[in-house]
Amino acid sequence: MGRTPTGQTRTRVLAFVQERLLAGTPPTVREVQQAMGFRSVGTARQHLDALVDTGQLTRTDDSQHRGLRLPGRSTGGPGGRPTGGRGSSRPRLVPLLGRVQAGPLTTALQDIEDHVVVTTRHPPTELFALRVRGDSMAPEILADDVVIVRRQPKAEHGQLVVAMVDDEATIKRLHRRGSGADLRIELRATNPRYAPIAPDPAALVILGLVIELRREFTGA
Amino acid sequence: MGRTPTGQTRTRVLAFVQERLLAGTPPTVREVQQAMGFRSVGTARQHLDALVDTGQLTRTDDSQHRGLRLPGRSTGGPGGRPTGGRGSSRPRLVPLLGRVQAGPLTTALQDIEDHVVVTTRHPPTELFALRVRGDSMAPEILADDVVIVRRQPKAEHGQLVVAMVDDEATIKRLHRRGSGADLRIELRATNPRYAPIAPDPAALVILGLVIELRREFTGA
DNA sequence: CTTGTAACCACACAAATGTGTGGTATAGAG
DNA sequence: CTCTATACCACACATTTGTGTGGTTACAAG
Numbered sequence: 001m002g003r004t005p006t007g008q009t010r011t012r013v014l015a016f017v018q019e020r021l022l023a024g025t026p027p028t029v030r031e032v033q034q035a036m037g038f039r040s041v042g043t044a045r046q047h048l049d050a051l052v053d054t055g056q057l058t059r060t061d062d063s064q065h066r067g068l069r070l071p072g073r074s075t076g077g078p079g080g081r082p083t084g085g086r087g088s089s090r091p092r093l094v095p096l097l098g099r100v101q102a103g104p105l106t107t108a109l110q111d112i113e114d115h116v117v118v119t120t121r122h123p124p125t126e127l128f129a130l131r132v133r134g135d136s137m138a139p140e141i142l143a144d145d146v147v148i149v150r151r152q153p154k155a156e157h158g159q160l161v162v163a164m165v166d167d168e169a170t171i172k173r174l175h176r177r178g179s180g181a182d183l184r185i186e187l188r189a190t191n192p193r194y195a196p197i198a199p200d201p202a203a204l205v206i207l208g209l210v211i212e213l214r215r216e217f218t219g220a
Numbered sequence: 221m222g223r224t225p226t227g228q229t230r231t232r233v234l235a236f237v238q239e240r241l242l243a244g245t246p247p248t249v250r251e252v253q254q255a256m257g258f259r260s261v262g263t264a265r266q267h268l269d270a271l272v273d274t275g276q277l278t279r280t281d282d283s284q285h286r287g288l289r290l291p292g293r294s295t296g297g298p299g300g301r302p303t304g305g306r307g308s309s310r311p312r313l314v315p316l317l318g319r320v321q322a323g324p325l326t327t328a329l330q331d332i333e334d335h336v337v338v339t340t341r342h343p344p345t346e347l348f349a350l351r352v353r354g355d356s357m358a359p360e361i362l363a364d365d366v367v368i369v370r371r372q373p374k375a376e377h378g379q380l381v382v383a384m385v386d387d388e389a390t391i392k393r394l395h396r397r398g399s400g401a402d403l404r405i406e407l408r409a410t411n412p413r414y415a416p417i418a419p420d421p422a423a424l425v426i427l428g429l430v431i432e433l434r435r436e437f438t439g440a
Numbered sequence: 441c442t443t444g445t446a447a448c449c450a451c452a453c454a455a456a457t458g459t460g461t462g463g464t465a466t467a468g469a470g
Numbered sequence: 471c472t473c474t475a476t477a478c479c480a481c482a483c484a485t486t487t488g489t490g491t492g493g494t495t496a497c498a499a500g
Contacts, residue, residue, distance in 0.1 A: 009477075009478095039478080041479095041481095042479070047477090065485090065487075
């Protein structure tokens with residue numbers, strides 16, 4: 001059979017494998033063979049070997065099935081390790097809550113609007129996501145943004161918190177001054193059109209800490 | 221040997237598989253077995269079957285090796301059925317590029333710093349992530365934020381674009397005025413301390429559109 | 441007690457898959 | 471022309487892997 005120009009097929013193979021890896025479905029040698037139209041497995045393998053040699057692709061250590069990886073570092077999972085105690089972030093699915101009102105957060109879990117994928121380096125504490133309403137934290141946080149929240153009942157001065165205000169979850173920055181009986185806590189908005197809230201420290205309900213912000217730009 | 225409380229092991233299996241799928245490395249039945257400490261393959265399979273039955277996991281149609289998938293629809297091709305409802309689709313891994321300089325973006329793929337999980341309906345090849353540098357788009361976009369970019373060479377008026385400026389990728393808002401030979405294109409920063417850039421329309425290189433913004437709040 | 445079910449183990453087998461060996465043809469350099 | 475490297479094919483074989491069949495133990499309900 002004829003042969004394609006030098007290096008051209010090589011590039012096509014790399015593109016195909018990269019695409020599959022990014023899609024989360026590492027291809028097999030025979031899948032590469034079929035995608036490229038090769039009539040022999042060895043041909044596909046030869047190209048893959050060459051790509052690995054030049055460092056454009058990587059294989060898992062034990063070189064198992066579907067063992068191709070991207071050369072960037074943390075792409076590979078624990079591989080064959082028994083109990084991989086790696087330090088990199090782990091992706092997790094956390095619920096995106098529609099409305100959070102008064103009552104235990106467990107109740108709000110019935111109201112799951114969707115799930116979002118979060119990679120956090122923190123231990124699997126309780127995480128949830130909220131869709132932001134209102135512009136009280138503009139311009140830092142806008143309406144329709146999604147915030148990832150780590151559940152915890154206490155917060156420090158200056159932290160972004162999700163707190164219950166008027167039976168509804170709100171995002172504010174916590175300011176704490178004084179101590180003991182003289183403790184004064186304020187929930188401040190970034191937007192100057194909103195006045196600070198100074199709740200009774202004993203009655204203040206903090207749902208958690210904002211650890212991440214996500215905003216989608218929809219075309220416009 | 222004794223047995224663990226009802227449903228508990230099930231949850232652990234699901235968590236393990238989800239993690240692996242999000243990492244782009246679908247696990248084998250025997251990998252699940254080892255991770256859970258089962259002494260039999262069948263035990264792992266039984267749990268996986270149960271999870272598929274309850275719809276918490278999916279298998280590829282042909283049920284091949286490493287065929288577990290997340291329940292979100294299309295497995296990798298357009299074969300998935302449109303389960304009406306959410307706008308989000310299957311999570312994918314997108315490369316986070318360290319620095320993007322002049323030259324074809326393919327070259328920048330060598331410089332993959334990490335990977336980011338993104339749920340979008342766009343093909344993954346057309347997506348990449350960038351870590352923001354500088355404060356030219358403050359307060360909307362800050363330094364160290366991560367933006368998800370969809371590759372495309374053209375953009376409309378008012379869109380957030382990633383363009384090549386001085387051999388480096390920059391984020392700006394595109395302003396287009398006039399038409400034909402009188403066409404004038406400006407790249408504007410949000411931060412007033414940065415003057416608008418008015419490149420030659422023919423020489424303007426647009427890498428893509430910013431479709432999402434992510435910001436992590438590190439404790440403070 | 442009997443029945444049912446969830447959790448688990450042991451073993452087997454066909455298909456999928458990575459790898460190895462050897463061969464052919466074309467292009468380009470000398 | 472010879473020589474070499476690239477691109478490709480054909481076939482074989484050991485592992486890996488999904489799946490099937492059957493058995494064991496504990497817990498709860500009737």
